[in-house]
Amino acid sequence: MKKDDLMEKIVSLAKRRGFVYPSSEIYGGFASIYDYGPYGAELSKNIKDFWWKEMVQLREDIVGLDSAIFMNPRVWEASGHVAGFSDPLTECKNCHARFRMDHLLEIIKVQADEKMSEEEINKLFKENIEKIACPACGKNNFTEGRKFNLLIKSNLGNITDNPSEPPAYLRGETCQGIYVNFKNVLDSVRVKIPFGIAQIGKAFRNEITARQFIFRTREFEQMEMQYFLAPKDEMKEYEKLKEARWKYYLKLGLSEKNLKWHKHEKLVFYAKAAYDIEYKFPFGFSELEGIHARGDYDLSQHAKFSGKDLTYTDPKTGKKFIPHIIESSVGVGRTFLAVLTESYIEEKNDGRERVIMKFPKNLAPIKIAVFPLLRNKPELVKKAHEIFDNLKEDFMCEFDDNDNIGKRYRRQDEIGTPYCITVDFNTLEDGTVTVRDRDTMDQKRLDIAKLKRFFVYNL
Ligand code: ATP
Numbered sequence: 001m002k003k004d005d006l007m008e009k010i011v012s013l014a015k016r017r018g019f020v021y022p023s024s025e026i027y028g029g030f031a032s033i034y035d036y037g038p039y040g041a042e043l044s045k046n047i048k049d050f051w052w053k054e055m056v057q058l059r060e061d062i063v064g065l066d067s068a069i070f071m072n073p074r075v076w077e078a079s080g081h082v083a084g085f086s087d088p089l090t091e092c093k094n095c096h097a098r099f100r101m102d103h104l105l106e107i108i109k110v111q112a113d114e115k116m117s118e119e120e121i122n123k124l125f126k127e128n129i130e131k132i133a134c135p136a137c138g139k140n141n142f143t144e145g146r147k148f149n150l151l152i153k154s155n156l157g158n159i160t161d162n163p164s165e166p167p168a169y170l171r172g173e174t175c176q177g178i179y180v181n182f183k184n185v186l187d188s189v190r191v192k193i194p195f196g197i198a199q200i201g202k203a204f205r206n207e208i209t210a211r212q213f214i215f216r217t218r219e220f221e222q223m224e225m226q227y228f229l230a231p232k233d234e235m236k237e238y239e240k241l242k243e244a245r246w247k248y249y250l251k252l253g254l255s256e257k258n259l260k261w262h263k264h265e266k267l268v269f270y271a272k273a274a275y276d277i278e279y280k281f282p283f284g285f286s287e288l289e290g291i292h293a294r295g296d297y298d299l300s301q302h303a304k305f306s307g308k309d310l311t312y313t314d315p316k317t318g319k320k321f322i323p324h325i326i327e328s329s330v331g332v333g334r335t336f337l338a339v340l341t342e343s344y345i346e347e348k349n350d351g352r353e354r355v356i357m358k359f360p361k362n363l364a365p366i367k368i369a370v371f372p373l374l375r376n377k378p379e380l381v382k383k384a385h386e387i388f389d390n391l392k393e394d395f396m397c398e399f400d401d402n403d404n405i406g407k408r409y410r411r412q413d414e415i416g417t418p419y420c421i422t423v424d425f426n427t428l429e430d431g432t433v434t435v436r437d438r439d440t441m442d443q444k445r446l447d448i449a450k451l452k453r454f455f456v457y458n459l
Helices: 003-016 038-057 073-078 101-107 118-127 175-180 182-188 231-252 297-306 332-343 378-391 405-415 425-430 448-458
Strands: 020-022 034-036 062-065 088-091 098-100 152-154 168-170 195-204 219-229 259-263 273-281 284-293 324-331 344-349 352-357 368-372 397-399 419-423 432-437 443-447
Touching (some): 003 020, 003 344, 003 352, 038 062, 038 219, 038 231, 038 332, 073 297, 088 101, 088 118, 098 101, 175 182, 175 195, 175 297, 219 332, 231 273, 259 284, 273 332, 284 332, 297 324, 332 344, 352 405, 368 405, 378 397, 378 425, 378 448, 405 419
Parallel strands (some): 062 195, 368 419
Antiparallel strands (some): 020 034, 088 098, 152 168, 195 219, 219 324, 284 324, 344 352, 419 432, 432 443
């Protein structure tokens, strides 16, 4: 299948089958914002539950957090987000790397004046465009440049709209909520360094080019874990984190051939190391997750801007230090798209084609679909409902009596339901149903009394 075809097919299935819709679509949509439909909401929840289990539940040394989207505006000064990105930026349409326009001009020895307006620098840029190549990918295809701050402002608390008051931003990343709560967690929960704080939550960025479906959106969800440690342990723990995150993706069901490491060669001045895990999306390998060793930069910045002591005292030696941080940061939407890409299968059987979302069972939005063979036979409908009511306590189930059985199977294949149960006339006589397996299409008859045990074992 061609790359573009696959992306198109995934986007179309996602819409048609209730996974992802463009936001406010009846009003013409809203650029780079998406809504998750009934099955998308389930899949997204299952992804987050899986991450939480691996990151928090199974770890003695990591605790969870749920910090607010709004934070004191000073947080974003300390993080560098307010000062950053205020120069005119352009983005390479090919690889999405962003550059200050004056820096690109500098490479070809054209001097831009600091005080140039957006319009003036764009003009200068266009005059020289033939000579400018993207330093990251070498292509020559840039967006219109503009002065740009990635944070999205709100007027929260500023009822007079006084422009001199610093705005309350929607958070641009969830990790700042972790940093500012480091001391609270340390003082209220029995943790000792090394330990991590994990959280899942919304983040907002004024991305200049937001494309590629849910890969890059202006509102998105992040799953982040910040691990606080003694400086001497930073690189040893970093290697462990890298290994754990690689294994995590295999356990999530992504295949190893579709994953690769990308090492950042140019590091920000405080960083010790930075790697991304890339996934082979339909448009090529791109960043899924970032794993960074950040030194003591984050807590030092917050100590400086808040004036609070954020040092840690080693209980054994009594030595004080600012903890260093290593982090793992991944988007829910990007994981969602990776899972859709990995799971999308077209199969031909006896000349008939079917599309299956071969989700790992734990991620499947619906685990079991229950059908009466015919919708106009009340005895069958009643029995099917009884089975549905009994199983729904333990599994996400769906009852369906629309269309014919073939169409119901096809629909369940496309939303990735591992098992379908059909109640037919034999059921009324011998208390058995057919259970159909999504992947093999095998159908076997099972006793109703044994269904629950079968699913507990197989799901
Ligand atoms: P990119 O280079 O793709 O813009 P980034 O390096 O800016 O990403 P980080 O700030 O390190 O990303 O964020 C960590 C993770 O959050 C990313 O690996 C990605 O999975 C997710 N993420 C970041 N920005 C977006 C976005 N606009 N839409 C969806 N997910 C995002």
